Amino acid sequence: MTSDLSYPIGRFQRPAAVSDAAFVAAVDAIRRLPGALRQAVDGWTSEQMATPYRPGGWTATQVVHHVADSHMQAYGRCKMALTAEVPVITPYDEARWATLADTAATPVAVSLTLLDALHQRWTTLLVSLTPEGKARTFRHPETGVWRVEDVALLYAWHGAHHLGHVTGLAERSGWR
DSSP: OOSOSSOTTOOOOOOSSOOHHHHHHHHHHHHHHHHHHHHHHTTOOHHHHTSBSSTTSOBHHHHHHHHHHHHHHHHHHHHHHHHSSSOBOOOOOHHHHTTSHHHHHSOHHHHHHHHHHHHHHHHHHHHTOOHHHHTOEEEETTTEEEEHHHHHHHHHHHHHHHHHHHHHHHHHHTOO
């Protein structure tokens, strides 16, 4: 953990190569995230969920819904990489998505349940991959070519990053 409220676990460092051990650890982190995120916000009041994790940042509610939105995109991108030849994926404006009506109107329990199911499917897919599958790629118009194994590491980090936002907020606020 760092003292940087925006990046409580530091910025993602994309490795040049992904070891088998790093991939297995990333898949395990993806598998465990829904439960860890659920536990982190368990018992929070609506006022606590409406609290930004940092000045000018998203609320805890927006963070939970963002994780679900983002991880659905990542899962779909992995499937596209596995079934098409270097597909170009469509970026999305995550900040604008966080302000859409479904974010404010949907209980976080819905996104937590979605993450349970999504991560079960995603980890089943990831553990089934051969070395060739892990090396399959997609092209992001803004960030270039990504291997499926890179995506696993990125989203293991992404989950821990946003979990750090929520747990850091709880710690600083004295809620735990």
